[in-house]
Amino acid sequence: MSDDAQTTHTFQVDLRGLVDLLSHHLYSSPRVYLRELLQNAVDAITARQALDPTAPARITVRAGESRLTVTDTGIGLTEADVHRFLATIGRSSKRASGGGPLDGEQLAASRSDFIGQFGIGLLACFVVADEITVLTRSAADPSAPAVEWRGTSDGRYTISTLPGSALPGPGTKVTLVPRADGAEWTRHDRVVALARHYGSLLRHEVDVTDERGTVTRVNGTPPPWQAPHASPTARRQALADYCRRTFDFVPLDSIELDLPVVGLRGVAYVLPTSVHPSRQAGHRVHLKGMLLSDQAPELLPEWAFFVRCVVDADSLRPTASREALYEDETLAAIRDTLGARIRDWLTGISASDPALLHQFIAVHHLAVKALARYDDELLRLLLPWLPFETTDGQVTLDEFARAHPVVLVTQTVEEFRQVAPIAAAAGLGVVNGGYAYDRDLVHRLPEVRPGTSVVDLDPATVTAHLDAVDPAAELAAAAFLHTAREVVAQFDCDVVLRAFHPVSAPSLLLDNREARHERARGELAGQTDGLWADILGSLRSEAPRAQLVLNHLNPLVRRAASIGEHGLAVTAVEALYGQALLLARRPLRASESALLNRAFIGLLDHAMHEEG
Numbered sequence: 337m338s339d340d341a342q343t344t345h346t347f348q349v350d351l352r353g354l355v356d357l358l359s360h361h362l363y364s365s366p367r368v369y370l371r372e373l374l375q376n377a378v379d380a381i382t383a384r385q386a387l388d389p390t391a392p393a394r395i396t397v398r399a400g401e402s403r404l405t406v407t408d409t410g411i412g413l414t415e416a417d418v419h420r421f422l423a424t425i426g427r428s429s430k431r432a433s434g435g436g437p438l439d440g441e442q443l444a445a446s447r448s449d450f451i452g453q454f455g456i457g458l459l460a461c462f463v464v465a466d467e468i469t470v471l472t473r474s475a476a477d478p479s480a481p482a483v484e485w486r487g488t489s490d491g492r493y494t495i496s497t498l499p500g501s502a503l504p505g506p507g508t509k510v511t512l513v514p515r516a517d518g519a520e521w522t523r524h525d526r527v528v529a530l531a532r533h534y535g536s537l538l539r540h541e542v543d544v545t546d547e548r549g550t551v552t553r554v555n556g557t558p559p560p561w562q563a564p565h566a567s568p569t570a571r572r573q574a575l576a577d578y579c580r581r582t583f584d585f586v587p588l589d590s591i592e593l594d595l596p597v598v599g600l601r602g603v604a605y606v607l608p609t610s611v612h613p614s615r616q617a618g619h620r621v622h623l624k625g626m627l628l629s630d631q632a633p634e635l636l637p638e639w640a641f642f643v644r645c646v647v648d649a650d651s652l653r654p655t656a657s658r659e660a661l662y663e664d665e666t667l668a669a670i671r672d673t674l675g676a677r678i679r680d681w682l683t684g685i686s687a688s689d690p691a692l693l694h695q696f697i698a699v700h701h702l703a704v705k706a707l708a709r710y711d712d713e714l715l716r717l718l719l720p721w722l723p724f725e726t727t728d729g730q731v732t733l734d735e736f737a738r739a740h741p742v743v744l745v746t747q748t749v750e751e752f753r754q755v756a757p758i759a760a761a762a763g764l765g766v767v768n769g770g771y772a773y774d775r776d777l778v779h780r781l782p783e784v785r786p787g788t789s790v791v792d793l794d795p796a797t798v799t800a801h802l803d804a805v806d807p808a809a810e811l812a813a814a815a816f817l818h819t820a821r822e823v824v825a826q827f828d829c830d831v832v833l834r835a836f837h838p839v840s841a842p843s844l845l846l847d848n849r850e851a852r853h854e855r856a857r858g859e860l861a862g863q864t865d866g867l868w869a870d871i872l873g874s875l876r877s878e879a880p881r882a883q884l885v886l887n888h889l890n891p892l893v894r895r896a897a898s899i900g901e902h903g904l905a906v907t908a909v910e911a912l913y914g915q916a917l918l919l920a921r922r923p924l925r926a927s928e929s930a931l932l933n934r935a936f937i938g939l940l941d942h943a944m945h946e947e948g
């Protein structure tokens with residue numbers, strides 16, 4: 337096609353399609369219509385007060401059977417404004433360019449004055465109504481007549497001018513006639529609840545009236561972080577009460593937030609019960625008092641999952657749905673600063689309020705452990721305070737490292753159970769690294785506490801350090817040890833005689849993971865035919881066997897070593913092996929349960945035989 341043949345057309349917008357898009361994809365619920373109307377009223381009052389700071393600032397919502405009106409004493413619109421701003425979707429008077437294209441600087445300037453900026457908010461009313469009427473009188477031009485704009489959801493609108501008496505003073509009255517399926521959102525009780533939800537912190541009076549003229553004020557009391565209080569205790573109490581009313585929990589503590597550059601104030605409430613770190617708390621974010629979202633996680637860094645915030649800011653930037661914050665450098669900076677504030681709180685309580693710190697750790701330690709692995713600062717701050725299971729009992733790593741400059745850590749809970757009594761008797765300090773995250777965290781202790789060393793503890797290392805018995809004792813026990821090896825060979829286990837503390841421990845089963853996997857593989861290969869048996873067989877490696885270590889210092893073992901009767905010696909070995917197995921607290925295989933059973937019956941039989 338040649339240039340000469342070109343003709344220019346203007347896009348047509350299918351308003352019904354657009355409203356459908358907004359209601360299903362932009363807004364979370366039809367209820368946002370009221371937020372958009374309140375917000376327009378607030379912006380209009382802001383604009384009027386810029387001209388005349390003494391102008392009245394009132395918003396009245398009337399919820400009746402068949403219609404809903406929102407009236408404000410704001411700046412109003414002239415007929416030219418109505419043509420310009422109401423008749424064009426996407427045009428907004430709140431941009432300094434007068435509704436023209438978005439310019440970065442102007443946008444930032446208008447954003448600090450107004451909540452709206454996109455020029456689509458009024459469309460949210462079409463989610464609940466087919467017709468919107470805007471009756472308005474400009475404060476900027478007192479001689480201008482009142483103007484009525486009537487728009488319908490099919491995209492048509494009419495404009496008429498009315499005598500000034502149609503609206504007694506400057507301002508705007510928006511009327512919606514709800515559709516049958518939108519009526520539930522404009523019912524009086526619903527409207528009161530919604531107006532409270534969105535408008536509780538609005539700085540201008542907001543009233544909801546019913547058909548009989550009963551007025552309900554939905555705001556008025558300043559939030560506790562703005563109100564004066566008689567004492568710090570009264571202030572703390574007021575903050576906690578606000579949390580209980582708003583979030584329905586009593587916080588462990590309240591952290592006040594104050595960020596003057598964005599006019600942000602509010603509170604971070606420390607949750608009193610544990611939460612999974614992936615379930616980030618939704619924060620309540622108000623913009624110039626108007627509630628933007630009560631589920632905004634993006635206000636704080638991920639690691640701060642243990643607090644829930646309520647903030648009110650002057651210049652945060654919402655997305656077009658107004659239900660989330662626009663992710664930009666300002667938001668990132670706000671997040672970092674608020675995060676730093678929460679860290680300061682943690683540092684503060686770790687230095688000066690140990691009782692609160694312990695309460696905090698008791699509730700949130702698992703989640704803190706999960707996050708500390710990825711958050712170096714959190715790790716540095718909290719690792720010394722986190723509780724771990726150790727040979728000294730349940731203690732913090734800091735306490736433990738003070739007593740043990742070399743921190744030994746096992747890889748599994750079982751290994752800890754196996755070696756803990758012996759290591760403790762030998763004065764060694766071992767941490768159970770078997771629980772989720774624990775071993776990783778213990779290994780990072782030297783970063784936080786230079787001079788501490790952390791070493792993985794393998795049960796084999798422990799045997800290597802157990803004392804050998806003298807050759808004469810070994811020889812005297814030779815026959816018993818031979819029987820013992822025969823009995824436990826079926827479990828791929830070896831038997832050795834050593835001398836170790838505590839004396840009360842007759843035996844110890846050292847069984848590292850590779851040895852166990854190897855045995856499991858061996859068993860499986862035995863049950864499988866053909867290809868799988870070959871594959872499993874070829875995987876078989878020379879892994880160390882398990883070891884039953886008998887304690888020559890233990891009187892029972894000494895007596896067992898001198899048993900002459902073969903049957904009783906077998907039973908004694910089975911009982912010793914079974915007891916060591918139970919101490920290791922690992923799941924038993926069928927053959928092991930059978931052994932335990934046999935040993936028990938054998939001992940009983942022997943005891944009764946003696947009696948007989």
Ligand SMILES: Nc1ncnc2c1ncn2[C@@H]1O[C@H](COP(=O)(O)OP(=O)(O)OP(=O)(O)O)[C@@H](O)[C@H]1O
Nearest residue numbers: 376377380421428429452453454455456457458508
């Ligand atoms: N109550 C009101 N008083 C005065 N002007 C209003 C009022 N409500 C709407 N307007 C005018 O209509 C325009 C469009 O309103 P709309 O709510 O669609 O968008 P917005 O508030 O500018 O931006 P956003 O889409 O971000 O809400 C506004 O820019 C404003 O000029």
